[in-house]
Amino acid sequence: MGKDLIQKSLKDSLFTGIIALALFGPIVGLRTVAKNEVLVVEPKWFIVLLIVAFCAIGRFFINIYSYKKEQRRGEPSSLGKAISNFLDEKGAQIAIAAIAFSIIFPFMPFADRYWMDIAIMMMTYIMLGWGLNIVIGLAGLLDLGYVAFYAVGAYSYALFAIHFGWSFWICLPIAGLFAGMFGILLGFPVLRLRGDYLAIVTLAFGEMIRILLLNWYELTKGPDGLTGIPRPSFFGLPFKRYPDEGVETFHTFFGLEYDPMQRIIFLYYLILVLALITNAFTIKIRRLPVGRAWEALREDEIACKSLGVNPRNTKLTAFAIGAMFGGFAGSFFATRQAFISPESFTFIESAIIVAIVVLGGMGSQTGVVLSTIFLIGLIEVFRDFESYRMVAFGGAMVLIMIFRPRGILAKRKPTITMGKHG
Template sequence: MFQNLKNAVIAAIMAGVIIAPVFGLQILRRGQETYLQPEWDYILGGMAIIFVIQLLRPLFIRRKSGDAPRWRLPAISDKGRQRAVLVLVLFALVWPFFTGRAQVDIATLVLIYIMLGLGLNIVVGFAGLLDLGFVGFYAVGAYTYALLFHWAGWGFWQALPLAGLMSAFFGFILGFPVLRLRGDYLAIVTLGFGEIIRLMLINLYGLTGGPDGISGIPKPSFFGYQLVRRSTDGTPTFHEMMGWTFNSQDVVIYLYLMALCLALVTLFVSSRVIRMPIGRAWEALREDEIACRSLGLNPTTIKLSAFTMGAMFAGFGGAFFAARQGLVNPESFTFIESALILAIVVLGGMGSQVGVILAAILLTVVPEIAREFAQYRMLIFGLVMVVMMVWRPQGLLPVKRPHVEMES
């Protein structure tokens, strides 16, 4: 106990030394004089948080390789887990009708990142292929819907399948150059792919609108009925058909429910696929490619299938993003988006679908809550990732792999 207390005090002091220059000193200017004003609340608060975390750390980690943690969550049966999922889904369906517009809008953004995280989890978590250009598939899906509307007048539901297919096609094409690559080299190639897509969107001004992008993208309709105040083609709107007064809150709720359905479909399909032979092949490739090849599996097909399926979900998320925003431009698909999606997968636990969902909620909701720290968002984000990699490198909710123990 004394050693734990000593370590906690040392960690708090080191945190104070790190926090003080960044958060603890505010530059003020009066007339021609500039001086520094210490912000002791930030310094002492950060030290207190690190002290408590370090003091409680032994309760959650293993001391030795064979020892169990001193504290663990109670085990939940499969039936109890299914009931919990059902309750959460019902709560998610009812919740937007009892909250404000801002909260529903943030929840819709969370669901988009859940779709993207689950898609990248197939590539990184299951197949073990480090992809730093995942935002490129996201952009392909968004621009597919935008271009189909702009040049052909297609609606959202017409363009959604093609957006997924186009992103899957680009994922298939990307798979060929990286068949012989792994590790850092694979990451560099995928990073270059994401930047190539963004630069193409900027330079193809006549087709994509260049840096200005494409605007005026319509929201999805409900069985052909538009959710707008006045119809653009003279047909009755959804509110006129129902006899309701138009309310913009209804559109926000509709987009949220649509994002929830897409996220649930993504979760259902990905959870089923990983239990199929192709899912087991992804895991075999991740663990050892040479052993995978020796078992008669074809690494080429396995890699291509992982890139293709992961990109398809990104395309669906991109098409919905374009419909939600009403406009798309290349600045929405920078490298920082790829880094954020990868951070969701790593923070939640590679291969863990529940962990990806939890990490997407944390990394999206917490910055919105702490808006006063908006200028320090990326700094805090980096510190959190460093702490996680040191304290819990397997992620918040690491996946539990089935295993069999033989009695000696």
């Protein structure tokens, strides 16, 4: 059996090598270089050879790995399973520890501006992931245009704050409301769609919003973007070194030295609270009829209908509430950046958020956190190797799909348990 397997794997890796050669040969192997004002094709066969060898050998080991995994089937052994079980048992303590760590994080000695920025970015993605988890993980609606709601939230926050001068705490719910309304707007035409068709329409919706923002110059200033978005204040106390006459600032009120980090730390706590609200809301709503109806709809739409669950309302609430949290995150993004343009809301953002949800294990709240840390962290680590960032990102996704095909934290409760009566 072993010999047979090796023979099969070798054959398989030979094919992989041929495919890799066909792909990378022209793309990597033939490079045009300007020489004496003429373009010459310069072959780079050594690199191609390396890539092809890597692919072929990698394929071989993946085959051996999956064979071994098959042999082990039924035995609880793999590392992932151990992690899952550990999280199941100690989940509550770990969550508390993680939240406690998030709270003291800004006061850690290493938490400088760079780390705080990364932490804020990760928190934003975690919040977006949790928001999208309502739509994808709970209701089972594959939404590839989630960034649209992020954009709607950001732009409605910015427009209200700039034109009416309303404070963050008034604009935030308005932005959420607007995003939620756009969620319903998207929901209506896709009520009858499922799976790949739904994915295509939502993807188009995301692009439509971006193109609308790009071209509605009178309102959005198109590609120039919106500038001068007011910064959030600490319940009316602005974070400014030199405030306007007679205005008390955060540092004077608390008798502190002015430090630009104060605003950063405030922003960090703001997104932390917003994200935790999203999480708490999701956990709570799962136990309420509407949340249960979302999950039921994900499982079986016909059964839902025959039980009298109204699929229209159920889907629309999922879209609306998921979109609302996207809108909250968008307002936070706008106030943090003080500048937004359609550039920030491209499809790749949607793709990253979907990747975070799917790779985390659909429906798993902790999985979203882990995959955000993994994926966004990886992008950061590779920041210095500019052109390899996306390669690393793609590679990470492939690896997760090979080793944890249902996501990092796919729920794998035992499928058969012994009843009390044997």
